[in-house]
């Protein structure tokens with residue numbers, strides 16, 4: 001059955017269907033708290049959201065005050081968006097249309113005091129990797145240091161004193177013009193402080209990304225920013241628990257998961273994976289997905305015997321934030337652009353570690369030893385008959 005593009009969000013459906021103590025119980029069991037702690041946003045931001053047709057939601061994660069450490073309050077923002085115009089237009093026009101709509105949303109994020117903002121995977125282009133065509137799509141690849149996306153975002157980073165994570169298609173001119181799927185980290189002074197390249201490249205459905213780029217070679221970097229230690233687990237990496245684990249081992253307090261995934265494939269996994277990662281690693285996770293349906297000029301096939309088609313499928317948005325204790329925000333819409341803001345206290349990471357002891361009780365030494373054996377060509381699985 002085709003996935004619905006009508007249902008705005010499961011969260012909305014629930015909140016409109018249940019009421020009173022049933023809704024409270026649902027919230028307690030599903031979201032991990034009875035109250036979403038919705039934050040007020042400025043009238044001007046509300047007007048801009050209405051005028052520019054994006055959703056705006058903000059939530060707080062109140063955290064216990066500590067006697068010996070001051071709170072470390074940070075506002076994180078995530079943006080999900082559809083592309084700005086059709087994919088048969090000139091590339092520069094397509095990119096400009098995305099910049100034009102993103103500009104408005106970033107301005108609202110800045111006005112609302114967002115400290116760290118993350119955009120969706122390959123945000124400055126359509127997700128054309130389904131086509132397997134090299135032309136014209138490879139032309140969207142750009143330099144980390146001074147490509148159009150970095151130039152565009154630097155201005156906002158400086159204006160709002162905000163760290164921005166910009167997932168782009170990277171062109172590495174120094175190493176043979178190779179292409180990578182990369183998240184660029186721009187600090188509050190507008191300086192690129194580093195990048196992370198996607199570790200796990202999908203080979204599923206229409207996600208033909210391996211035609212364009214290899215698995216990343218940047219490890220699991222954690223960026224120690226003015227607003228906390230952040231990391232980026234790009235899209236398909238969210239299916240790999242050890243990928244999440246390594247960002248935690250390196251000390252991440254917030255891990256962003258900029259994604260591009262479609263309803264027919266992964267919607268039933270979406271609410272589970274980033275949330276589970278937050279719980280297992282005692283850090284905040286911010287899951288961000290594209291939204292809308294992208295159609296391409298030429299037909300492509302999915303290698304499943306079904307007819308050739310021009311549409312990728314429905315990118316279902318539904319971005320959300322999870323705290324280390326497993327409590328989460330409702331999702332943004334499945335069908336509309338949106339800005340989700342979460343006010344978090346990074347002290348909750350250590351508080352959760354102290355309470356649950358997952359870091360203390362994990363057995364990295366044991367896993368390292370077992371994994372070392374498992375990767376040997378003559379490995380014999382430890383099975384007892």
Ligand SMILES: NC(=O)NCCC(=O)O
Pocket residue numbers: 121201202207234235236237259260261262265266
């Ligand atoms: N962009 C990407 O890696 N998508 C793969 C599909 C998925 O992970 O749900």
